[in-house]
Amino acid sequence: xxxxxxxxxxxxxxxxxxxxxALNNSPLVxxxxxxxILKIAKELGYEPNYAAQQLVSKQSKxxxxxxxxxxxxxxxxxxxxINDEIVKNSYSMILSINSIPASLEMFKRxxxxxxxxxxxxxxxxxxxxxxxxxxxxxxxxTSVPVIDVNYQExxxxxxxxxxxxxxxxxxxxxxxxxxxxxxxxxxYGFKEAMExxxxxxxxxxLINTAGLSWYDGYSAAKxxxxxxxxxxxxxxxxxxxxxxxxxxxREENYIIPKDVSVISYDNIPQMANMEIPLTSVGVxxxxxxxxxxxxxxxxxxxxxxxxxxxxLTPALIERNSCAQAGLRTNxx
Numbered sequence: 001x002x003x004x005x006x007x008x009x010x011x012x013x014x015x016x017x018x019x020x021x022a023l024n025n026s027p028l029v030x031x032x033x034x035x036x037i038l039k040i041a042k043e044l045g046y047e048p049n050y051a052a053q054q055l056v057s058k059q060s061k062x063x064x065x066x067x068x069x070x071x072x073x074x075x076x077x078x079x080x081x082i083n084d085e086i087v088k089n090s091y092s093m094i095l096s097i098n099s100i101p102a103s104l105e106m107f108k109r110x111x112x113x114x115x116x117x118x119x120x121x122x123x124x125x126x127x128x129x130x131x132x133x134x135x136x137x138x139x140x141x142t143s144v145p146v147i148d149v150n151y152q153e154x155x156x157x158x159x160x161x162x163x164x165x166x167x168x169x170x171x172x173x174x175x176x177x178x179x180x181x182x183x184x185x186x187x188y189g190f191k192e193a194m195e196x197x198x199x200x201x202x203x204x205x206l207i208n209t210a211g212l213s214w215y216d217g218y219s220a221a222k223x224x225x226x227x228x229x230x231x232x233x234x235x236x237x238x239x240x241x242x243x244x245x246x247x248x249x250r251e252e253n254y255i256i257p258k259d260v261s262v263i264s265y266d267n268i269p270q271m272a273n274m275e276i277p278l279t280s281v282g283v284x285x286x287x288x289x290x291x292x293x294x295x296x297x298x299x300x301x302x303x304x305x306x307x308x309x310x311x312l313t314p315a316l317i318e319r320n321s322c323a324q325a326g327l328r329t330n331x332x
Contacts, residue, residue: 018037062093151314152192216240233262235262269285279320
């Protein structure tokens with residue numbers, strides 16, 4: 001026999017509407033009553049009819065997330081934080097790692113209430129859709145709301161911080177691929193800051209990894225250490241790259257930060273748990289996730305809102321990987 005809210009209401013001695021509110025975690029139901037109803041529902045093996053609920057409410061209470069690149073730690077962490085924010089607001093999340101067009105088509109079939117899109121290479125010009133959408137980090141789009149980070153400012157903060165510590169030979173290791181505007185923004189920010197402080201910029205201290213994996217950072221640092229150029233500080237353009245850089249330096253017996261300072265873009269909790277806790281610059285994943293979900297919910301509630309562009313301000317988090325210049329040991 002299929003258990004319905006009517007069965008639960010009869011046993012609990014409350015109205016059908018009270019059961020419905022309790023099952024939907026409504027604050028209008030007293031905690032004692034809610035717990036009693038939930039206990040009865042669990043004992044009876046009640047399974048909600050989501051299809052019927054959607055027909056009545058015109059809502060699925062589901063948000064779709066398109067995130068094609070989950071290999072890197074920072075992205076996986078942000079996805080988890082976004083899911084936490086979605087759950088806080090009594091929604092569920094469906095994650096797709098398919099292409100943007102394929103994912104949007106699937107989400108339409110599922111009848112999701114809204115969609116969050118991460119398009120790393122800005123390959124898909126999104127047009128107006130009846131389903132509210134928010135993008136993360138695609139600043140060139142104008143037809144949908146955008147949550148972005150001021151990447152240039154982040155790298156300027158990093159260079160300034162190192163300069164104030166007395167560093168003159170600062171190396172930047174990152175992906176300068178023209179198809180990823182996020183990485184290009186960091187590159188431009190680094191160059192502008194170096195020029196501001198009249199610091200040298202050359203092929204020696206601009207290392208293009210052509211990728212953002214741990215191994216890309218590791219191999220780039222290894223190649224750097226085979227040259228005669230010896231920076232006193234290195235900036236890595238992502239958590240994964242910086243983790244590879246740190247490992248390469250330690251394999252070559254460099255002591256961080258005594259021999260070389262290291263600072264990384266990305267502001268995720270894992271920075272503090274690395275073999276050398278990394279000083280980092282960026283926007284906290286908690287803040288990014290909060291603004292992404294908050295903005296999407298606003299557009300889901302009012303589809304007539306004009307698309308907006310929100311650029312989040314990065315901050316520097318000091319840890320143990322940077323020190324005053326001039327502390328290098330004699331054997332390096």
